[in-house]
Amino acid sequence: MSINLRVPDRTLDIPGLVFRPFRGEVDYPIMVDIMNQCNLHDDLDLIDTVEDIAVRFAHPVNYDPYQDVVFAEVNGKAVGYSHVWWGDEAGGERIYYLYWYLLPGWREHGIGEAMQVRCEQRIQQIASQHPNDMPRRMQTWAFDSEPYLSKVVEAAGFKQVRYFYRMVRPIRLPLPEAPLPSGLEVRPVLPEHLRLIWNAKDEAFRDHWGYAQRGEEDYQRWLEIPYYDRSLWKVAWDGDQIAGMVLNYVMAEENQRLNRRRGYTETIAVRRPWRRKGLAKALLVQSIEMFRHMGMEETALGVDIENPNGALKLYEGVGYEVKKIIYTYRKELD
Numbered sequence: 105m106s107i108n109l110r111v112p113d114r115t116l117d118i119p120g121l122v123f124r125p126f127r128g129e130v131d132y133p134i135m136v137d138i139m140n141q142c143n144l145h146d147d148l149d150l151i152d153t154v155e156d157i158a159v160r161f162a163h164p165v166n167y168d169p170y171q172d173v174v175f176a177e178v179n180g181k182a183v184g185y186s187h188v189w190w191g192d193e194a195g196g197e198r199i200y201y202l203y204w205y206l207l208p209g210w211r212e213h214g215i216g217e218a219m220q221v222r223c224e225q226r227i228q229q230i231a232s233q234h235p236n237d238m239p240r241r242m243q244t245w246a247f248d249s250e251p252y253l254s255k256v257v258e259a260a261g262f263k264q265v266r267y268f269y270r271m272v273r274p275i276r277l278p279l280p281e282a283p284l285p286s287g288l289e290v291r292p293v294l295p296e297h298l299r300l301i302w303n304a305k306d307e308a309f310r311d312h313w314g315y316a317q318r319g320e321e322d323y324q325r326w327l328e329i330p331y332y333d334r335s336l337w338k339v340a341w342d343g344d345q346i347a348g349m350v351l352n353y354v355m356a357e358e359n360q361r362l363n364r365r366r367g368y369t370e371t372i373a374v375r376r377p378w379r380r381k382g383l384a385k386a387l388l389v390q391s392i393e394m395f396r397h398m399g400m401e402e403t404a405l406g407v408d409i410e411n412p413n414g415a416l417k418l419y420e421g422v423g424y425e426v427k428k429i430i431y432t433y434r435k436e437l438d
Contacts, residue, residue, distance in 0.1 A: 116214050120179035123222065126169045132157045134175070134182045138205050140361075145208045147249045149270070149428065151358035155330040163325035166190045172230075174222055176206070176215050183210040186219040188226050191316045197239045199314075200227040200437060206252075216256045224260070231437055240437040248429040262433035266313060269416070271424035272366075272404045275396045280422060282389040285381040288342050290390065293334040297346075301339060302326060304346040308373035311412055314432075331355050336367075336394065338387045340378075348374035350387045352394070367395035369403045372415070379413065388422055406430070 132154045143150045161169055167189035176184040186204035193199055202223035206216045227242055234240075244262065246253040284290070293301070302323055309315050336352040351371035359366055369391045374384050392403050405424065407415050 116218055118178060118213060118215070120177075121215070122177050123218070124175050124177060125171070126173035126175070129158070131173075131175070131182075131185075132161070135185055138182060138185060138207060141207055142205045146247065146253075148247055149362070151355070151361050153330070153357050159325055159328045159330060162328070163321045164189075165319065165321050165325075172226060174219070174226075176210075176219060178210070183207045184215060184219060186223050188223050188230070190227075190230060192238075194310060194315045194317060197241060198231075198234065199316075199434075200231060200240065200242045202227065202242060202244050211252050216252065217259075220256050220260050227437070236438070242435045242437055244433050246431050246433065248431070254431065257433050260435070262435045264431045265434045266432040267409050268406055268430040268432065269409055269426045270404065270406050270428035270430065271419055272402050272427045273392065273419075273422065273424040274402050275392070275400055277423040279389050279392060280385075282382060282386040282422075284340065284386045285378070285383055288340045288347055288378070288383065290338050290340050290387070293337050293339055297339070298327065299323075300346055301337075301349060301351075304375055305349065305351075305371060305373050308348070308375050313408055313410065336391075338390050338394075340383060340387060342378065346375065347378035348383045348387060350384075350391045352391050354398075354400075365399060365401040367391075367398065367400040367403050369395075369405050372405065374413075384415075385418055385422065388418070392422070 135157055136152050136154050139152045142148075143152070167173075167187070169187075172188045174186050175182045184204060184206035186202065188200065188202045190198060190200045202220075204216070204219040204223060206219065224242065231240060242262070244257055246257065302318075306318055331353050332351070333353060336354070337349065338352065339349045340347045349371065350369055353368050353370065354366070355368070369388055372384055372388060395403050403424075404427075405419065407419055409416055
């Protein structure tokens with residue numbers, strides 16, 4: 105089965121080029137290979153695994169992979185793929201997300217533009233089945249080291265609306281004093297804590313830009329994230345209440361392939377009653393110190409530069425520096 109696409113003002117004339125739908129688990133290694141070739145070429149500092157893809161697709165939320173994932177093939181070999189899905193933000197907007205990957209050797213031939221068109225066509229089909237009772241926008245992303253992707257999405261009418269930093273901190277830098285606020289303690293994570301941690305995380309991020317309520321399928325997917333080692337998590341308790349957390353992790357295959365020793369200090373969340381007390385800083389410092397004892401050479405995290413709770417200033421204050429910029433693009437749907 106193939107899918108016909110035509111790029112406005114341009115007919116694709118590439119012998120052997122077809123667009124085909126997702127075929128199931130057999131496509132996971134193909135997707136990972138395409139992603140990682142693109143990641144390395146575009147210096148994204150990322151490596152994906154088949155296990156990561158399998159978990160994502162085992163719990164699909166607001167998409168059907170057999171309709172919403174499309175591959176570009178030339179003479180039977182996949183050279184790119186695209187994916188769309190949607191979700192409602194707490195601010196009262198419906199966002200239709202899209203992204204696509206295209207191998208470097210096939211760029212500048214119109215295939216990327218064709219995948220962009222197909223994504224927008226599919227989004228229009230999905231949106232036609234939804235009531236038009238709220239603002240509706242399309243959204244995608246590009247790193248500052250992905251000029252080709254930025255060029256295509258900007259030519260399609262997308263505008264930059266938000267910026268995120270990927271920040272890195274060398275382990276060797278000295279750490280500031282950052283004691284836990286009085287009355288709080290960090291406890292080992294037990295299985296019976298997981299739902300409480302999920303709920304506390306969700307609550308803490310409600311005032312963040314782009315927040316969307318997560319459902320049961322999201323929770324089940326979160327439980328299965330392959331690189332999570334809960335012994336690395338720093339979760340602070342105030343009696344029987346979770347006050348805040350840093351859900352640290354190590355991506356072993358990524359470290360091996362990129363020849364580095366990095367730990368991620370991510371999902372830094374503090375619930376409202378415990379903010380402005382130094383808790384996030386204390387948990388972050390504990391996390392960095394833990395990674396130092398593990399033999400890591402650096403830690404990394406991502407941040408919205410307009411974070412309403414001063415996260416960027418906090419991270420800079422403990423030694424994180426900007427390594428990458430991620431642009432968020434949006435386009436009005438209607």
